[in-house]
Amino acid sequence: MALNRNLQQLFNIAQKDNRVGVGLMSGTSLDGLDIALCRFTGHSMQTQFELLNFVTIPYNDKFKSEIRQVFAKRQADLELLTLLNARIGRYHAELILQAFDEWKINPAEVDYIASHGQTIYHAPARQHNRTGYPDATLQIGDGDHIAVKTGIITISDFRQKHIAGGGEGAPLALYGDVLLGSKAGEGRLLLNIGGIANATWLPASQNLSEVFSTDIGPGNTLIDAACKKHFDQPYDKDGAIALSGIVDETLLNALLQHAFFEQGLPKTTGPEVFNLAFVEQVISTLKAHEIKPADLIATLTAYTAESIAQFVSKYVSTYVNIYVSGGGASNPAVINYLKKRLPESKISNTNVLGINPDAKEAILFALLGNEALGGEPIAIGNNPAVLMGKFSFPY
Numbered sequence: 001m002a003l004n005r006n007l008q009q010l011f012n013i014a015q016k017d018n019r020v021g022v023g024l025m026s027g028t029s030l031d032g033l034d035i036a037l038c039r040f041t042g043h044s045m046q047t048q049f050e051l052l053n054f055v056t057i058p059y060n061d062k063f064k065s066e067i068r069q070v071f072a073k074r075q076a077d078l079e080l081l082t083l084l085n086a087r088i089g090r091y092h093a094e095l096i097l098q099a100f101d102e103w104k105i106n107p108a109e110v111d112y113i114a115s116h117g118q119t120i121y122h123a124p125a126r127q128h129n130r131t132g133y134p135d136a137t138l139q140i141g142d143g144d145h146i147a148v149k150t151g152i153i154t155i156s157d158f159r160q161k162h163i164a165g166g167g168e169g170a171p172l173a174l175y176g177d178v179l180l181g182s183k184a185g186e187g188r189l190l191l192n193i194g195g196i197a198n199a200t201w202l203p204a205s206q207n208l209s210e211v212f213s214t215d216i217g218p219g220n221t222l223i224d225a226a227c228k229k230h231f232d233q234p235y236d237k238d239g240a241i242a243l244s245g246i247v248d249e250t251l252l253n254a255l256l257q258h259a260f261f262e263q264g265l266p267k268t269t270g271p272e273v274f275n276l277a278f279v280e281q282v283i284s285t286l287k288a289h290e291i292k293p294a295d296l297i298a299t300l301t302a303y304t305a306e307s308i309a310q311f312v313s314k315y316v317s318t319y320v321n322i323y324v325s326g327g328g329a330s331n332p333a334v335i336n337y338l339k340k341r342l343p344e345s346k347i348s349n350t351n352v353l354g355i356n357p358d359a360k361e362a363i364l365f366a367l368l369g370n371e372a373l374g375g376e377p378i379a380i381g382n383n384p385a386v387l388m389g390k391f392s393f394p395y
């Protein structure tokens with residue numbers, strides 16, 4: 001009996017030795033959609049990869065503000081959430097087609113799309129503390145819309161399987177970091193500074209049981225939020241505002257008392273926890289304390305960098321090769337603080353590993369899509385050995 005058209009196409013793609021796939025990431029910074037066009041040869045520990053094209057297409061202010069109405073909020077308009085699930089899926093498909101146009105790529109040359117979607121709420125059990133409820137996370141921007149509009153098989157909603165297998169749904173970075181970033185004889189820390197900062201430790205032994213990946217704390221999320229509120233700017237370009245201000249050590253120390261930093265690894269978090277309401281609440285406990293906007297940005301920048309430095313000292317080693325990715329890698333105020341705090345570490349950018357630091361997370365999802373099509377579950381550290389993602393078909 002013949003397979004239907006969708007399954008036949010899936011069967012053909014799954015049997016290929018090499019695949020061209022698109023990885024999509026729309027992170028917690030809500031800056032835009034990262035689109036990475038990749039070619040993968042092989043799978044699992046034999047994966048070879050080439051980045052063919054990459055672009056970040058910025059979101060316009062109206063779109064950002066619509067997402068913000070439901071993003072990381074305990075209470076939200078359910079109708080808007082429902083509408084956004086479809087709208088984001090369709091919009092992402094339009095942006096992919098726009099990128100293909102610019103790259104002169106025919107959609108028929110692309111085997112699959114792997115879409116992260118937009119995280120709306122992240123609620124690990126450690127954080128929600130509701131008896132009887134599991135770890136949970138929600139990403140929207142339904143894959144069916146992407147598959148139908150582009151005509152390309154789409155794999156999406158990767159995080160649910162990680163949770164079903166016993167994880168918190170994040171960070172998923174380690175699956176890509178192990179396959180693309182590890183090297184025998186060199187201990188490496190791959191540090192991503194996005195909205196939230198996370199890291200993967202890749203030991204020199206390449207022993208998968210020693211690998212771990214965890215969120216560290218705030219990345220750019222608080223800096224961005226304070227820039228928006230006090231300077232009407234989406235972020236602190238090149239750390240200019242932070243470098244013009246003075247770090248308020250009292251506030252910095254108070255912020256570092258957050259219970260998240262004391263919790264064991266691995267752990268995950270988000271803007272549900274690290275937001276301006278938390279910062280303002282901490283400021284309100286510091287009696288007779290006034291802080292100028294530029295000093296606030298300087299302090300929040302130091303908060304990001306100091307929490308990363310403390311994590312490195314506590315869990316890795318102060319003498320380690322650190323490879324940074326994510327938008328925070330372009331913030332000299334963060335990177336210079338880290339270099340001062342960890343003088344024995346060698347801090348560089350993932351470019352030196354052949355991985356574009358802005359594209360790294362989009363590449364990760366392309367890689368997870370390649371695994372979903374042809375890989376095998378791999379046990380890494382205490383992460384679930386699962387193949388992640390759900391399939392959406394064009395027809």
Ligand SMILES: Nc1ncnc2c1ncn2[C@@H]1O[C@H](COP(=O)(O)OP(=O)(O)OP(=O)(O)O)[C@@H](O)[C@H]1O
Pocket residue numbers: 025026027028029030031192193194195196197219220223224234235236237238239325326327328330331332361
């Ligand atoms: N030149 C720059 N100077 C300072 N900060 C920058 C610069 N370029 C990017 N950034 C920061 O990086 C952010 C975007 O980072 P990125 O794209 O890694 O986030 P994301 O993908 O949303 O994050 P996440 O990993 O949390 O999902 C911007 O909002 C800004 O804070």
Ligand SMILES: CC(=O)N[C@H]1[C@@H]2OC[C@@H](O2)[C@@H](O)[C@@H]1O[C@H](C)C(=O)O
Pocket residue numbers: 027028119122137169170171172173174194195196197198215268269270361364
């Ligand atoms: C729930 C969620 O969207 N988490 C993101 C977020 O952004 C950074 C950090 O928090 C990380 O845990 C994760 O993304 C990356 C891609 C990951 O899973 O590795």
